[in-house]
Amino acid sequence: MPKELLDKDDIERAITRMAHEIIEKNKGVRSLCLVGIQRGGVHLAKRLAAKLKEIEGKGIPVGTLDIALYRDDITVRKEQPVVRRTQVPCEINNKKVVLVDDVLFTGRSIRAAMDAVIDMGRPSTIQLAVLVDRGHRELPIKADFVGKNVPTSLEETVQVRLAEDGLEDKVVLE
């Protein structure tokens, strides 16, 4: 039986709080660049950017990042991961890059994402924002901004469903 972890309002509130935390930690939005990890992080990055603009009144660049070519499991997977677009609309050098993803799990995607970002330039910092942290890290990686911490077992899956994909905003545990 799927269990609902967050509903539409919870997601909205989590994004609002994370936006405030990002502003607080970075003392504003100067030099900030949000980068959503394909695919789950892309919509969330856009929502966070919209919220940041609402609060600070300034638009900030939002990019998308595909990590397929940086994964550590290419040789052991059954199928080759799909290569999607990477588009970062600004110079990465000396920017404060906030990576955005939907679920933080083993941390391996984030490792790949950091390598991909560093191949594009030298950001002054890389921070991480995730909607759900479900634990079970396999690498020494920690999120700076978390929508909700959820203890899970390895057999469970966390699904983030978003309106942008034609679904009802919801996070469920199965």
Added chain:
Amino acid sequence: MSLRSKDLVGIKGLDAADIELILETASGFKDVLGRDIKKVPALRGKTTVNLFYEPSTRTRTSFELAAKRLSTDVINISVSTSSVVKGESLRDTALTIQALGADFIIVRHSCSGVAHFLAENLDASVVNAGDGTNEHPTQALLDLFTIMEKKHAIKGLDVAIVGDILHSRVAKSNIYALKKLGANVRLIGPPTLVPAFMKELGVDIYTDMNKGLKGVDIVMMLRIQMERQGKGFFPTTVEYFKNWGLTSERLSRAKRNVLVMHPGPMNRGVEISSDVADGLRSVILDQVTNGLAVRMAVLYLLAGVKG
């Protein structure tokens, strides 16, 4: 999604979904080529061998760069300095290369069917870089990618392929690929070089260049292959240019936003005039750049096909 075969021998063996997958993947790689660091770690530890039995600069260089930008190690075997001159058979050469641990063997040969033969005899992934007059699949894929980039769709386009169709593996691969994606293809050239039996491929045939170019969206010029001539297919190159050379005057019969393509190397003044080759409608250099992205996509996808 993944490809079904470990090899890319020809377009003939692919279906529309395979072609679309390669083109979509290539657009991801085109992004990579726009960066300062044009290299990704995806195929680290793999080995690519370029086995070229025919001269080639652009295709070999393109495959070599594509393989390097995916982080594979690349060896180039030039046949004139290898043990092939000592009489080693094709199969033995290929098995030796495989025994050295090659994951990808890129092969070009003057005989049709060589890529197919190697693909059947090797565990490594074989990519056809041109076999005789049969196929040159990556050229067709990069041509399609270039068309997609400019026109955003293939279906319904009118495409003219002009020149020495008979000897052209590029034309054959393009005919298969364009038909599979729903384009209308017409061939233009002297009857000696555009045999009537090609109608069986579902194409129209024109011997009159002016009529053939009327209203087309794409003109694909082919190189007049001097090394395969000398059998009286046409009287002289001057006369060829007069009848089938692409000039801006002739090009005005095509659609206003026509694209002019050429797989290179060009014979300026034989099949194409310089003002068209360097003109605004020409996408010839885009084709070269896109070739890299497409070849990276092919190697990447083939690596995902588990035996």
